[in-house]
Amino acid sequence: QGTRDHPPASVALRDRLLAAAVACFKRHGAAAIDTPVLELRETLTGKYGEDTKLIYELQDQGGELLALRYDLTVPFARYLAMNKITHMKRYHVAKVYRRDNPATTRGRYREFYQCDFDIAGQFDPMIPDAECLKIVHEILSDLQLGDFLVKVNDRRILNGVFAACGVPESQFIAACSTVDKLDKMPWEDVKKEMVGEKGLSPEAADRIGEYVQLHGGLDLIERLLQDPKLSQNKLAKEGLGDMKLLFEYLTLFGITGKISFDLSLARGLDYYTGVIFEAVLLQQENDHVEEPASVGSVAGGGRYDGLVGMFDPKGRKVPCVGVSIGIERIFSILEQRVKASGQKVRTTETQVLVATPQKHLLAARLKLISELWDAGIKAEMLYKKDPKLLKQLQYCEDTGIPLAAIIGEQELTDGVIKLRDVATREEVRM
Amino acid sequence: QGTRDHPPASVALRDRLLAAAVACFKRHGAAAIDTPVLELRETLTGKYGEDTKLIYELQDQGGELLALRYDLTVPFARYLAMNKITHMKRYHVAKVYRRDNPATTRGRYREFYQCDFDIAGQFDPMIPDAECLKIVHEILSDLQLGDFLVKVNDRRILNGVFAACGVPESQFIAACSTVDKLDKMPWEDVKKEMVGEKGLSPEAADRIGEYVQLHGGLDLIERLLQDPKLSQNKLAKEGLGDMKLLFEYLTLFGITGKISFDLSLARGLDYYTGVIFEAVLLQQENDHVEEPASVGSVAGGGRYDGLVGMFDPKGRKVPCVGVSIGIERIFSILEQRVKASGQKVRTTETQVLVATPQKHLLAARLKLISELWDAGIKAEMLYKKDPKLLKQLQYCEDTGIPLAAIIGEQELTDGVIKLRDVATREEVRM
Numbered sequence: 001q002g003t004r005d006h007p008p009a010s011v012a013l014r015d016r017l018l019a020a021a022v023a024c025f026k027r028h029g030a031a032a033i034d035t036p037v038l039e040l041r042e043t044l045t046g047k048y049g050e051d052t053k054l055i056y057e058l059q060d061q062g063g064e065l066l067a068l069r070y071d072l073t074v075p076f077a078r079y080l081a082m083n084k085i086t087h088m089k090r091y092h093v094a095k096v097y098r099r100d101n102p103a104t105t106r107g108r109y110r111e112f113y114q115c116d117f118d119i120a121g122q123f124d125p126m127i128p129d130a131e132c133l134k135i136v137h138e139i140l141s142d143l144q145l146g147d148f149l150v151k152v153n154d155r156r157i158l159n160g161v162f163a164a165c166g167v168p169e170s171q172f173i174a175a176c177s178t179v180d181k182l183d184k185m186p187w188e189d190v191k192k193e194m195v196g197e198k199g200l201s202p203e204a205a206d207r208i209g210e211y212v213q214l215h216g217g218l219d220l221i222e223r224l225l226q227d228p229k230l231s232q233n234k235l236a237k238e239g240l241g242d243m244k245l246l247f248e249y250l251t252l253f254g255i256t257g258k259i260s261f262d263l264s265l266a267r268g269l270d271y272y273t274g275v276i277f278e279a280v281l282l283q284q285e286n287d288h289v290e291e292p293a294s295v296g297s298v299a300g301g302g303r304y305d306g307l308v309g310m311f312d313p314k315g316r317k318v319p320c321v322g323v324s325i326g327i328e329r330i331f332s333i334l335e336q337r338v339k340a341s342g343q344k345v346r347t348t349e350t351q352v353l354v355a356t357p358q359k360h361l362l363a364a365r366l367k368l369i370s371e372l373w374d375a376g377i378k379a380e381m382l383y384k385k386d387p388k389l390l391k392q393l394q395y396c397e398d399t400g401i402p403l404a405a406i407i408g409e410q411e412l413t414d415g416v417i418k419l420r421d422v423a424t425r426e427e428v429r430m
Numbered sequence: 431q432g433t434r435d436h437p438p439a440s441v442a443l444r445d446r447l448l449a450a451a452v453a454c455f456k457r458h459g460a461a462a463i464d465t466p467v468l469e470l471r472e473t474l475t476g477k478y479g480e481d482t483k484l485i486y487e488l489q490d491q492g493g494e495l496l497a498l499r500y501d502l503t504v505p506f507a508r509y510l511a512m513n514k515i516t517h518m519k520r521y522h523v524a525k526v527y528r529r530d531n532p533a534t535t536r537g538r539y540r541e542f543y544q545c546d547f548d549i550a551g552q553f554d555p556m557i558p559d560a561e562c563l564k565i566v567h568e569i570l571s572d573l574q575l576g577d578f579l580v581k582v583n584d585r586r587i588l589n590g591v592f593a594a595c596g597v598p599e600s601q602f603i604a605a606c607s608t609v610d611k612l613d614k615m616p617w618e619d620v621k622k623e624m625v626g627e628k629g630l631s632p633e634a635a636d637r638i639g640e641y642v643q644l645h646g647g648l649d650l651i652e653r654l655l656q657d658p659k660l661s662q663n664k665l666a667k668e669g670l671g672d673m674k675l676l677f678e679y680l681t682l683f684g685i686t687g688k689i690s691f692d693l694s695l696a697r698g699l700d701y702y703t704g705v706i707f708e709a710v711l712l713q714q715e716n717d718h719v720e721e722p723a724s725v726g727s728v729a730g731g732g733r734y735d736g737l738v739g740m741f742d743p744k745g746r747k748v749p750c751v752g753v754s755i756g757i758e759r760i761f762s763i764l765e766q767r768v769k770a771s772g773q774k775v776r777t778t779e780t781q782v783l784v785a786t787p788q789k790h791l792l793a794a795r796l797k798l799i800s801e802l803w804d805a806g807i808k809a810e811m812l813y814k815k816d817p818k819l820l821k822q823l824q825y826c827e828d829t830g831i832p833l834a835a836i837i838g839e840q841e842l843t844d845g846v847i848k849l850r851d852v853a854t855r856e857e858v859r860m
Contacts, residue, residue: 038541083435123814370684
């Protein structure tokens with residue numbers, strides 16, 4: 001339940017998609033690592049908040065208590081701590097597992113690919129963070145998914161807002177997860193949840209509302225830096241200062257046009273400590289809508305400076321920032337597009353079919369195809385002793401093989417083959 | 431326990447290895463599929479004989495009873511049956527799981543990659559089987575692992591031998607698994623096990639011994655076809671007839687030099703029904719040894735005509751033949767070679783480091799690197815505002831980056847960059 005087999009057409013499409021992401025990661029100098037699908041249960045415990053219940057556990061068959069990995073970030077942090085690595089730029093493309101309620105029609109599965117790029121190490125502020133956003137921009141542009149927007153915020157700014165609005169620190173996480181719903185429901189409903197379910201005072205909620213509905217660019221950052229309440233808060237000031245620096249770097253990268261500083265962005269995971277971001281595709285059909293509605297997140301990430309330290313016996317921290325490309329959602333979009341276009345995806349790369357027009361020529365076919373394989377040419381033949389020529393050509397048309405190398409009695413005598421272009425039916429002897 | 435993280439150097443080496451195998455599979459017209467790591471427990475039950483106890487089971491957390499896949503063959507058979515596919519040429523590279531006693535020094539792990547190519551469908555005899563052997567030959571030659579030998583046998587011939595030697599059918603499987611040990615122990619010990627542990631009569635064991643120590647080529651096949659006892663047995667006759675055909679096809683492929691018809695080859699798995707084969711690397715150091723000792727199996731496979739039918743509600747059979755490349759063992763061999771050679775494996779592909787020789791030039795670096803990335807050039811920079819030039823060049827040497835694009839105040843004024851060859855220290859302005 002909630003998993004699926006990937007037939008050849010899906011694998012071919014996903015391979016193209018992953019190749020684009022991996023090419024970008026390599027362009028940015030990342031190395032690949034691979035970790036086991038299995039992790040010790042204790043490694044995953046306490047990293048995912050209330051989602052811990054979604055972790056797949058293995059039967060206790062003697063030995064260690066194991067679980068299937070839930071994401072690639074926690075295994076990466078464990079890897080860094082275990083190997084005492086203090087700086088690394090790595091990517092990792094692999095499957096993760098969540099015992100979630102599957103919504104397979106919306107592309108949500110219990111087994112799915114993640115595609116992560118992370119930069120670990122103590123560096124000058126915001127340079128690696130800016131690179132992560134550049135990477136999101138490059139990949140989404142490359143894939144030609146249509147217009148997109150990358151929302152950026154900082155956990156320190158959010159926490160500063162909560163503090164400035166009179167929320168006690170113990171309620172930060174609750175407030176955070178409610179704010180995160182602003183992209184799906186109007187402020188009035190979010191306020192209702194804050195007051196009704198999370199126990200914030202209506203006044204605090206109203207004050208929060210004034211901040212979290214703001215979004216903009218450098219101008220907004222400057223304005224908030226002057227804000228009498230926020231500028232008093234150490235965390236908020238730090239976050240805003242870094243956000244300003246980030247936007248300066250993004251300006252040099254020439255990508256601020258698609259970046260929005262958005263105070264409503266909160267992101268679910270506990271481990272973020274600084275910059276957070278999320279890319280959404282914008283609806284394209286309706287140009288009259290003033291504020292384009294989002295069609296869902298296709299990439300996300302942020303800074304998590306405390307996670308590696310949780311795995312180090314001495315608590316030594318390795319600051320990290322990373323991005324996860326939402327490969328499954330993008331795959332669903334591309335798959336729908338391919339379907340809509342009626343275009344046929346070739347699932348093999350065969351260049352030539354070795355064919356015979358008469359009987360008793362299997363030996364000739366086997367000899368020829370062997371030569372082609374040895375020369376590195378992608379070749380197939382039908383696994384029949386005496387197939388009809390028509391059947392062989394039909395196979396080419398069905399599977400998209402462009403050429404047929406035909407060897408008949410005459411060709412055998414003359415020491416040549418007849419190379420046929422399947423589409424045009426042109427033939428040359430060679 | 432029994433799993434491992436793969437650092438960048440391992441991933442880079444494994445990627446090269448897998449690329450060679452996949453290139454071969456594509457050359458032979460195979461399409462890729464992907465199946466979940468999770469299977470229903472009942473799918474795996476009764477497919478692996480006594481190794482069933484090595485299957486990793488998932489905790490019952492409500493819902494289905496799941497297990498981690500043990501190989502890629504059973505999931506492939508399930509996939510064919512579920513989707514009513516009657517012919518397909520597919521490859522699959524993925525991890526499988528066995529709760530085995532890990533012997534990590536000998537490259538045996540609980541999580542490891544398999545790399546499989548299979549041909550499913552009802553075809554004229556031995557043509558797909560011959561192609562599987564051609565594939566083994568191509569991949570092992572490509573990887574330049576040294577001299578190798580592919581042992582070939584047929585389950586029907588083995589069963590015919592047992593029958594002809596007076597073994598009751600109920601003891602075929604037991605006899606089979608003992609014969610399989612002939613590559614690791616002398617005949618005397620194998621005989622002892624047959625008589626002592628498996629309960630065969632000493633006379634039957636002696637008769638078996640006369641057959642299973644034979645190996646050769648077409649000549650041996652011809653001789654056995656005339657053998658008074660074997661030629662009486664229907665199964666053995668069928669198997670020998672097909673073996674003869676197989677060797678004819680392998681002769682046309684020009685690869686019989688590395689193929690040996692070996693009656694001691696039995697292979698462990700229950701599901702084989704016809705041709706079986708196994709490739710071993712031959713020891714190279716000692717040329718005086720008459721019979722080169724094998725250093726372990728690096729590929730194996732065979733025909734399994736009954737497996738798909740086990741998953742079809744009506745028991746409809748789809749004959750299959752396939753090969754699994756022993757990627758982990760080959761990886762260990764190549765890794766040892768790399769280590770022995772002292773050669774350094776680059777783990778990134780970065781072409782150029784963007785560097786600055788003076789302070790206050792971060793903006794120039796960010797602008798230039800952004801242009802390079804957008805032009806598809808693999809580029810890195812240090813995540814420091816004002817790094818020393820020496821440190822930047824040192825980073826190139828450490829990580830193997832061949833070029834440095836240096837942009838200083840003078841270059842900025844002149845609108846050029848200085849491109850430096852890190853190894854030769856040659857510089858050009860451009």
